[in-house]
Amino acid sequence: MLHPDLVIAICLAYVAILFAVAFAGDRRARRDSGGWLSSPLVYTLSISIYCSSWTFFGAVGSAARNGLEFIAIYLGPTIVFVGWWVFLRKLVTVGRVHNTTSIADFISARYGKSQTLGAVVTLIAVIATAPYISLQLKALTDSFQVLTLPRGAVTAASSTIEPDYVLAFWIAAGLCVFSIIFGVRNIDVNERHHGVVAAIAVEAVVKLVALLAVGLWVVGLSDWDPALVFAGAPASIIDPAETFGPRWLTLLFLAAAAVICLPRQFQVTVVENSDNRQIRTASWLFPLYLLLLCLFVIPIAIAGLERLPAGSNPDLFVLTLPMQENYNTLTLLAFLGGFSSATSMVIVSSIALSTMISNHIVMPLALRLSLLPQAGAEAMRHFILTTRRCAVVFVVLLGLIYLRASNSDALAAIGLISFCGVAQFLPSLVGGLYWSRATAAGALVGLVCGLVLWGYTLVLPSFGGTALMSASTIADGPFGVLWLRPHALFGLNGYDPLVHAVFWSMTANVLLFVLVSLAREPTPLARFQSMLFVDVFRRQTETEQRIIRRTARIADLRQIAERILGPAEATALFADREVRRSIIAGDNMISRVEQRLAANVGAASARSLISRVVSDETISVQELKRLAGEAEQIRAYSEELERKSRQVEATAAALAAANQRLREVDAQKDEFLSQISHEVRTPMTSIRSFSDILLAEPAMQEEQKLRFLNIIQNESSRLTRLLDSILELDLLRTASARHAPVDFDPEDVLTSAMESCEALAHTAGTTLVRLRSAASVTLSGEPDKLAQIFINLISNAIKYNDAPKPKVSVSSSSSGGVYEVRVEDNGRGIAKQDHERIFLKFERGPVVGHQGAGLGLSISRQITEQFGGKLFLDESGKSGACFILQVPISGREG
């Protein structure tokens, strides 16, 4: 035996070293956060808290009892870590990107920052960890008692020792102190505990060295001869076929789940992770650590069975073997190894759980019941830290109570109860990372049902017929209902209780998770969070602010930040010049504050804190749609395309219309030009004709000359007026109301028109006669226009008259409110079928040699219509053509 005082002194010295390491680690981390503390090696060693005293003592015990079964507990994590690329990488990246503080925070954040879910996860974690912590306390107490038992190792190992609960209490108290000092000293942004991690890394090395030393020593006892080492091997190792049944599969699954879902594993693997390099190295280094730790488990177990008296507790072989051979140093080393593995597990578990309890149970409750201190920042920080310290004590105390209540002796059995409990997180965790349709309701129902079934089929029976569940209930079911027996639920008989419990709880959990998720639509926030988690590799740059539009008063925001973060950090947070000037905070600012708060009190609590001061919150549906997966993106894209093509179509239609309009205008322009040239041509012709006559016949009478000159002048001024109106560009517009209409006598116009044509008639040798004249009437409109019609008609009659003695006669009359002018010639007339055609544009009479656009009649008709009259050919069938113009008399008939 070793003297208790000596053992205590060594323990205290060891703890003092750990304190020093933790202290140095914290200080170093403050100076330089990227130093060796965040190296992949330290990260891997911290993950090795997976190997608690269950491994250190229990693996040998399990090997001695059940042969190779113990390896499954280490092969499960090996599979997860060598397969890091598939799952762990994504989990760790999401955790790092979203500043996750615990597994409860992770699950609650994934499912729309649900507070209920966070609380349920925390509850399950606390319940599931209690047996595990009790396991460590039991291992610590047992090993200490064995080490200091006065009667010697052999007796100690073979006799049943009454557990010393006073000792267990003091050990628990010591662990609480260490956890509180290093784990709950500050509220860190990322919940990373560098000091603790450093201490754990040291402990990881100590336990590996201790177990390897004992292993090497044991193999050395057999002279390094495999034949001797395996000489006394039990049947379960020599002929292990029975090991690889359903229980093997179950253990592999549970261990693989536990290495992710255990709160302490989540803490060291995901929360303490700072870059991908760490997880990459851990992917092979951690399995290697496990392999080394397990290397000598079988030889130690065989040696223990061989050398120690039958009935010795196999869970303590690691300690009792060197004790029996009186290797005191080795014994102490083994004890320290066990001590290390147990303490590191309890410390990290209690820290992780205290964060979860304070963030997901106490804070939401305090928020709801308005229990938060209003005094100021210090009070608030004090409140959170106190909560966490109390939570640490509570968690360890719960382990102590479980130790007192449970009667299971084997370490492995206790540990597996915990594993089965935390495995309930797996569906929500995996589903949350890969299935965007998974909802909070699904996760909640699955978790609760898994919890209930786990409790009923595994936890309650583990107390072995106490008040919680009587022995008769275990044997025959509650109230004798056989199909409700905890170990044979619904008649599922003949399975190991663990396999049975895992089967029912996981089946119910997964099934309900999937079904309820499919049954209900997630909220917009949940949908958004799910996209962030599921597509983490594609959307690391996405931030909440782009999707969620919120506004809040800066003062309110600052008050919250100060209360939780403290004045220094709050000032730094609001130091921005822009922020200082404004009153209302935008999305950016709110998200930043929420992120910082989330790091301290968890995402769900931070959200509810912020939402108290946020005055207006909308989630942009547009943005959500944009995020909604590839298919949705493609749909949005094709919608966009459709919209674009519709736009293009509309533009094309507008273009076509514009083109059409252009053509019309162009045609109008052509028409205008020909009209102009025609109108200009008519007076020009008469001017030229009269001047020709004047020049050709110098002997003309003065009176005649004067008359001709008069005509020339009239025509010139008409031409000037015409050009004036062209300059005004009035003609392009449709004719009506260009000039204020004037009242005039058409007879005067007719007379002057005939005078204009006289020269033409003279040249052509045509006789131009005026027959009947109408009484004086008044028309309203433009006299020049009417003159144009008359000149057109008369000059046409002259030009196209091919009779030997051409003669054109003009007559006018007025009757029944209509003023009528007839222009007749004695030519060959116009064929009946051409009567209408000649009024079309660009049609000419059938005489060759006459130039002109062929617009005269068409223009004349248009003008007539503007006067409200008609222009047509007489169809009475006489020889020659007779054009008739009828215009209604507007004003007073005189």
Added chain:
Amino acid sequence: MKHWESRTRNVRDAAAILPVAAIFLLLPPVILIFSAPVLIANIPLIVLYVYGVWAGLILIALMVALRVEEAGRNGKNEPDEA
């Protein structure tokens, strides 16, 4: 470079296949083949098999990790999911 890309993909595939291979090798029926009561060099076959598979997995994982790191150094970033 094509050669480089295909190598990166090989690493990615190996990383994804590794856990599947591990499960295949460590579950019945494969593991039952090696659980016959046979001694090799005085060591039970199953012990050699399980520890052998374990060590093999670690070795391949180490190679994958090194390759991924190499890819991360050569390429812009660590080869991401396709």
